[in-house]
Amino acid sequence: MRKQRFDLWKENEYTYPFAFGFVPNIVTFLHDEDEQERPAMIVVPGGGYRVVSPTEGEIVARAFYDKGYQAFVFTYTTNVLGAAPLQDQPIKDLSRAVRFVRKHAEEFCVNTDQVAICGFSAGGHLCGSLCVHYDDVPDTEYEGISNRPDAAILSYPVITSGEYAHRDSFVALLGDDPSEEQLAYVSLEDQVTDDTPPCFLWQTVTDETVPVENSYLFAEALRKHGITHAHHVFSKGSHGLSLANEAWAHGEYGDTDTMEQINRIVQGVKDGVIPLPEEKKQQLLASFDYDEETGREMLKAHIPSEEVAVWPVLADAWLKAVFSQD
Template sequence: MSVEKIWIDVEEDINTTEEKAYLLPFIVDSSDSVVIVLPGGGYEHRADHEGAPVAQWLNEHGISAFVLHYRLSPKQQRIPLEDGKRAIRYVRAHAAEYGIDPSKIGILGFSAGGHLAAITGTVYEEQSITVAGITQSISSRPDAMILCYPVITMKHYGHEGSRLALLGSDASEEQIAGYSAEQRVTAQTPPTFIWHNTDDDVVPVQNSLQMALALEQHHVPFELHIYESGGHGQGLALEHPVMGNWTKQCMIWLQRQGW
């Protein structure tokens, strides 16, 4: 299993002291599906336990993974989103190289990484990419989303720390609405698995409930699991007697998606 960094090119006009974004690959040779993992951290850091261990869990179930080291650049909101979109396009453009079906590319995020996953999955576009001398138009739309105790809205019930780190204290109403994922859902939003805990005192469960309502209103297939206890930021939580069930339920859901 290779864990060499795959650097993702960035635009030269973005001023940032943060190192460039990169992907860490965790490839299963017999797998034709992949999930890109986005750790949380309030857009101020990336939580290690929500990165490589999650990729390894996916590998154990026969699914390849990439962990995205997205850039942390406070108050420059388009930077993480560009990294999310670029990661999807990179993996899709190089699908043949990794033995991946380009229609089986998912994205999974925790907390603020869940926000980035949700925004990436609702604000996507096509862009021309040249691979091996061939230029083709590649979509940044993931084929599935997995949102784990996600920050969803930049409005009421959102996570103030994530909003301030991403948008700053003087964000306009337009910016706040633009980065509220529940307002960006359309009928083309990919199928989604969501889980949250009712006792989460960092990112209120209303975030996931609002996302679920938006998906339902646009007739997007989704599955929602709300657990009684577990707090926030527990990652895989494999040994937890309540929320530890999420990994099993998520894998069943992925299998139903054909993964």
């Protein structure tokens, strides 16, 4: 396996004011036993647009690597401090990641017509956003290289800014007082077109954080527009199930590289470089100032689910069917 990090932006291209030295990036998980051209899977963890959760990163990429994909973990800009709404920075990051993989397709042994993205929770919203708004994200550095995914897996995704919204995700994205126009733009069930790529959705009925209505709304919009899709709703399970298997339940999710921006912010706060009110400082440190071993213990899940753990098998079978029609 070839594991390597690539930053997605040059210094003069990336200007988010609260990055503190972090640059959005992808980490590869590539087959090096042959030069076979394979489909690509870009994994986009969730975290409410506040963090990029390691529980949905490497562990998922390795699962799809094992199924024959060239896999990538994508770490994008987040807004843990709530100080600067992200606006369109995350979709710019993901758009650049898709283009980057296609630009380097020969080096990565990737089929440029089989580039899939797989997002979780707010990462699912980010993936869904690119599926419906890819035409709105130009990139002169990668002119002529498509940012349209060939397929998307949306795992317990944030979809709507309406009645069933996960409000905190939209606060991180748009701020405390977004306009009606902004909210409509990020309410993805109303943005599906006839050119939206095929989508695979899954969620649990009992999701306590993102109401299951989110995936129903998007699936219905896909159906109305005749978009190839699959929609799996499992009978029970909490939010943030990732692979829902024993490895995930025991905290065996791989490297915590996706926490780089948060770690830089925590260190800046501890060093006094980033001034915060004392109450907010203590909240931040209580949430994120721990060593890696303690962090793994805190992020351990509790109960795996045999029912839900089949979703990667279902998604792989669906993708094979979708790609075979190309």
